[in-house]
Amino acid sequence: MIPDIPAPGQAAILRPGLRWLRFPLPFPPSHVNVWLLEDGPGWLVIDCSIANDASRDLWREAMAGDAFAGRPLYRLLVTHFHPDHAGLMGWLAEGHGLVPLMTKIEWLQARALFFDTGSEMVEHQARFAATAGAPVEYADFIRARGPLYVKSVAPLPRVFEAIADGQDIMIGGRPWRVMTGQGHAPDMACLFNTEDHVLIAADQILPRISPYIGLHAGEPSADPLGAFLASLDRFRALPEDTLVLPSHGEPFYGLHARLDWLAAHHAERLSLLMDAMADSSAHDLLPVLFRRPLDMRNLGFGLGETLAHLRRLQVMGEAVAEQDGAGVMRWRRA
Numbered sequence: 001m002i003p004d005i006p007a008p009g010q011a012a013i014l015r016p017g018l019r020w021l022r023f024p025l026p027f028p029p030s031h032v033n034v035w036l037l038e039d040g041p042g043w044l045v046i047d048c049s050i051a052n053d054a055s056r057d058l059w060r061e062a063m064a065g066d067a068f069a070g071r072p073l074y075r076l077l078v079t080h081f082h083p084d085h086a087g088l089m090g091w092l093a094e095g096h097g098l099v100p101l102m103t104k105i106e107w108l109q110a111r112a113l114f115f116d117t118g119s120e121m122v123e124h125q126a127r128f129a130a131t132a133g134a135p136v137e138y139a140d141f142i143r144a145r146g147p148l149y150v151k152s153v154a155p156l157p158r159v160f161e162a163i164a165d166g167q168d169i170m171i172g173g174r175p176w177r178v179m180t181g182q183g184h185a186p187d188m189a190c191l192f193n194t195e196d197h198v199l200i201a202a203d204q205i206l207p208r209i210s211p212y213i214g215l216h217a218g219e220p221s222a223d224p225l226g227a228f229l230a231s232l233d234r235f236r237a238l239p240e241d242t243l244v245l246p247s248h249g250e251p252f253y254g255l256h257a258r259l260d261w262l263a264a265h266h267a268e269r270l271s272l273l274m275d276a277m278a279d280s281s282a283h284d285l286l287p288v289l290f291r292r293p294l295d296m297r298n299l300g301f302g303l304g305e306t307l308a309h310l311r312r313l314q315v316m317g318e319a320v321a322e323q324d325g326a327g328v329m330r331w332r333r334a
Helices: 053-064 089-096 104-115 119-131 136-145 224-237 255-276 296-315
Strands: 012-015 018-024 031-039 042-046 073-077 101-103 161-163 168-171 174-181 188-193 198-202 243-246 319-323 329-333
Touching: 018 053, 031 168, 031 243, 073 089, 073 101, 101 104, 101 188, 119 136, 119 296, 136 296, 174 198, 174 224, 224 255, 224 296, 255 296, 296 319
Parallel strands: 042 073, 101 161, 198 243
Antiparallel strands: 012 018, 018 031, 031 042, 168 174, 174 188, 188 198, 319 329
């Protein structure tokens, strides 16, 4: 039986030695889940929430209260570089003398984004959006907003311990297998316990929505949706009775049905784009994938996701793209 959602600063007990914390976020999806695994004299914590005063206060409350049951934060694992997962990694590591565990690519991505804050980076993002057909107003918004990552991430620790796909990590004397996923993040760490059939799924498999899959300015020729779908297939080998612990939403059973839904969801979106594209920019095609107009804050996510689907069609040989005289990339069926 899945317990009720824990109140901020409190923990729900899922199984002996496994606890669930939830931190509010000031942006969608409004919360992030954090997992505690009993480990030697204390707890291994999985993910950190964003770097703000509210999250720090909730960490203090949890560690001083029943959530930690009088036991210390003993180890720290971060699934991927996004601020709602890695934001307080440095603060927790420094405060407790820890070396965080993280895949090498995710660690390097966090370091790169934390220090790449110059005007050249912002201008590069603005040009990328313009190539996708975004209006001039959005490029101006990007320039005025400045770098985002550093605003939600505390100073990062300089030392980490690399983990990798297929590796077994001993937690509380029990092996947890690292399974990495791609697409939402470059090398996101998930953990599977073969004895109890528990999957800590990070953002790879969510119970009600698809994770954000976006094409970004730093790697415009990537195929993140193709990588995501290929990653999903690797989780099909896990048992049907697996308890899935997602980073957003509630724990759930029914892993294989959820994998089927995610694959079908993206296949439908690809089909919709195929029917709609006709010398179209990514910005032109936003209404195909999004029912409501996107404000400036969310336009970048919409463009990134639309571009990821268009790029998947291009890799599949179903679409072609050509730049027009204004420098905007135009998409049509092959």
